[in-house]
Amino acid sequence: MDIVIIGSGNVAAVLGRKFRAAGHKIVQVLSRNAKAASELAYEWDTESTNYKSTINKQADVYIIAVSDDAIPEVAEDLKLPGKVVAHTAAAVSKEALKNITAHYGVFYPLQSLRAGMTSLPDIPIYVDGSDEEAKTKLSALARSISPEQVAVAGPEDRMKLHVAAVLVSNFTNHLYKLAADYCQQEGLDFRQLLPLIEETALRLKEISPKEAQTGPAIRHDRETIQKHLELLNAYPQLKEVYLLLTHSIQQGN
């Protein structure tokens, strides 16, 4: 397909690379950030523009990969009749695009994307569309970059997936940060924990998180928990997190 990418941030950069790797052509990058847009355009051997008035009207699909807040601004006055247009936000209604075309939708990548990432990860995609045309084209595009991880999800499921993503990504990363801060304060090398962090994530391919749960909390090992809490007296924020998660593990079910 011929694709116009609107936006030049992390999601735009990685999706564009995925599209190209799957054989699609990026025919234009449109972004108000002229520098980032021209860098992506150079990488992709295509043209960039900073003005909606000069948008390429010949593409098959338009992907709006900008921050949630910026979607209304992009949609304002944009007219692409007959074209398929989608944004990439979990928490924004597809109706935000309804004045652009009759074939609008959502193309939500359930992944943490960074322009600087050195390899392209698997990206499960959840699509939604205003009509068959939008659903069919967006699903085909999604399957081309993620053959086995495409599903249709309406706004409610998208929001639920977003909650789950916050748990397993934003919150686990916060635990990594608390541990990194603690290690730094105590003169320990946080990087020594990376193999453990990696294994804890990768073992889920083989066993469920319920089967994988170990540690003093689930063993109800009061003596060890008590020793840990004493070490955390100087870290009230961390201690509160430790207590709540230990309690939550012990609630079980």
Add this chain to the structure above:
Amino acid sequence: MDIVIIGSGNVAAVLGRKFRAAGHKIVQVLSRNAKAASELAYEWDTESTNYKSTINKQADVYIIAVSDDAIPEVAEDLKLPGKVVAHTAAAVSKEALKNITAHYGVFYPLQSLRAGMTSLPDIPIYVDGSDEEAKTKLSALARSISPEQVAVAGPEDRMKLHVAAVLVSNFTNHLYKLAADYCQQEGLDFRQLLPLIEETALRLKEISPKEAQTGPAIRHDRETIQKHLELLNAYPQLKEVYLLLTHSIQQGN
């Protein structure tokens, strides 16, 4: 080195494989669990025994890889004068082994080990020893299986590392479990989150957890947080965890 492995659980199984892969010889497996011991002995082409009275007295190093509780029982009446003997527990004093030999210590693997794991992970090792003989031999053994991730750690540092390991492994795994339960209740496929879980862990090789933090909490995106909390009304335990971690992220520093 010639090594006797005492124990036949997850840590015994994986350390034994690592030792063999590094060219050491397991000369005996000693465990009260006859079946598990003979299975490991078969795998390693060596002998097994269930009785301390028949322990092989010709090895260089003895690794006691049993649960914390079982260490005193193993140590009782065991005499290996002149030999180097270590346990693998973060939270147990090395002095638990002082009646066995003058050269006792700890060989703590900072990793989540499962007998059924299909590949051998990196295992940072923290050693401690009662004297130079114990420290030197245990450090050499550790470096042979983990060339770049060996350090000496006394009981206090070991306990601090254990706290950090609980944060990044037991607690993150609990978040995975909460998310898996939530997905199951809501009819979503938890396995679709695995690429995100993996990327969240692996990106720490490239960026710090502080740089990696994203999501509604750190953006102070009240509207999205409010929508998430509404979805969690039927999940009081999960909602409490969501609120506390969101608050903890926003405390920043």
